[in-house]
Amino acid sequence: MKNIYDITFSELETFFLNNGEKKYRASQTFLWLYEKRVKSFLEMNNLNDESLKLLTDNFSFPILTMINKQVSEDGTVKYLYKLKDGNYIETVIMRQNYGNSICVTSQVGCNMGCKFCASGKLKKIRDLEAGEMIAQVIESERDFAEKISNIVVMGIGEPFDNYDNTMRFIKNANHHKGLNIGARHITASTCGLVPKIKEFSEEKLQVNLAISLHASNDKLRDEIMPINRKYKLKDVVDAIKYYMTKSNRRITIEYILLKDINDQKEHAIELANVLKGLNVYVNLIPYNEIVEVSYKKSSTETLKNFQQTLIDNKINAIFRQELGSDIDAACGQLRSKTVKGERV
Numbered sequence: 565m566k567n568i569y570d571i572t573f574s575e576l577e578t579f580f581l582n583n584g585e586k587k588y589r590a591s592q593t594f595l596w597l598y599e600k601r602v603k604s605f606l607e608m609n610n611l612n613d614e615s616l617k618l619l620t621d622n623f624s625f626p627i628l629t630m631i632n633k634q635v636s637e638d639g640t641v642k643y644l645y646k647l648k649d650g651n652y653i654e655t656v657i658m659r660q661n662y663g664n665s666i667c668v669t670s671q672v673g674c675n676m677g678c679k680f681c682a683s684g685k686l687k688k689i690r691d692l693e694a695g696e697m698i699a700q701v702i703e704s705e706r707d708f709a710e711k712i713s714n715i716v717v718m719g720i721g722e723p724f725d726n727y728d729n730t731m732r733f734i735k736n737a738n739h740h741k742g743l744n745i746g747a748r749h750i751t752a753s754t755c756g757l758v759p760k761i762k763e764f765s766e767e768k769l770q771v772n773l774a775i776s777l778h779a780s781n782d783k784l785r786d787e788i789m790p791i792n793r794k795y796k797l798k799d800v801v802d803a804i805k806y807y808m809t810k811s812n813r814r815i816t817i818e819y820i821l822l823k824d825i826n827d828q829k830e831h832a833i834e835l836a837n838v839l840k841g842l843n844v845y846v847n848l849i850p851y852n853e854i855v856e857v858s859y860k861k862s863s864t865e866t867l868k869n870f871q872q873t874l875i876d877n878k879i880n881a882i883f884r885q886e887l888g889s890d891i892d893a894a895c896g897q898l899r900s901k902t903v904k905g906e907r908v
């Protein structure tokens with residue numbers, strides 16, 4: 565049965581019309597779902613019996629059970645959720661100076677195999693449904709008890725490897741009768757699935773796009789991000805150019821600094837050359853160390869020098885605020901757990 569949070573507003577209108585009901589039943593239903601946030605159809609007490617029956621016969625509520633919650637000293641909260649099939653995912657809420665931001669997971673595990681990331685240590689078990697992504701926001705916000713104003717699809721998984729569900733999620737997150745979060749407050753991040761970046765360019769959404777680049781040449785990128793063996797840096801740059809012809813939006817380039825691997829002055833200069841003339845800014849991410857790999861965080865001085873070299877070469881670069889690392893809630897530290905529970 566379809567998860568009720570999977571369906572978009574216009575699809576629900578069509579559903580009611582096709583079943584002999586009035587279109588406005590969709591508005592009523594969405595109000596219960598997204599504003600009142602009920603947990604069952606029976607609570608929707610202004611729906612007529614026919615509409616209620618249609619809903620209960622055709623849809624179910626997503627099952628997302630909160631198993632654990634950790635609070636960081638900086639106020640970041642990490643939730644561990646159990647899905648209906650027993651798999652586990654993590655979701656994070658961060659307090660930023662511009663509001664509360666939620667980091668949503670898009671897959672159980674990840675197939676991209678980036679060498680530095682904990683999330684990909686478990687291969688993809690399955691894609692999340694759009695409704696399971698919406699449910700992460702609803703359940704986390706319910707517990708957090710403060711308004712969430714920003715969404716980043718930067719949790720476990722590669723959202724563009726689960727493109728259709730991610731788009732459906734974004735549509736319901738953005739819709740004024742859905743979560744009603746402004747498109748400019750939503751960001752999807754990809755490791756560089758070029759055909760999907762092109763597809764995304766056609767969506768005519770004002771949603772932000774972030775690209776995890778992390779290397780200034782193919783040799784290095786091939787080593788740390790296997791996806792680069794398929795889509796080279798030049799292909800990613802071409803996709804960025806394509807996006808620029810389709811939208812006026814600036815792209816965020818994410819760049820993790822790995823000590824002595826990609827953090828030297830020559831890398832900054834090389835990166836500036838790769839990005840020359842593109843409407844981008846660079847979000848520099850100090851590396852968060854994880855147990856399985858030996859990469860180390862760069863020194864504060866190296867980090868500052870790298871940023872300065874980019875700026876000297878006319879590339880905007882800022883550091884991403886480091887949040888939640890004490891509870892393993894920072895970038896690259898989230899993990900899925902399988903039903904068998906071999907991974908925590």
Ligand code: SAH
Binds near residue numbers: 718722774
């Ligand atoms: N798969 C998507 C979404 C994940 S976003 C993507 O690759 O963009 C999470 C961001 O954190 C990515 O930029 C990822 O490369 C980065 N990241 C992964 N491991 C990290 C680590 N250990 N320290 C800092 N950032 C990391």
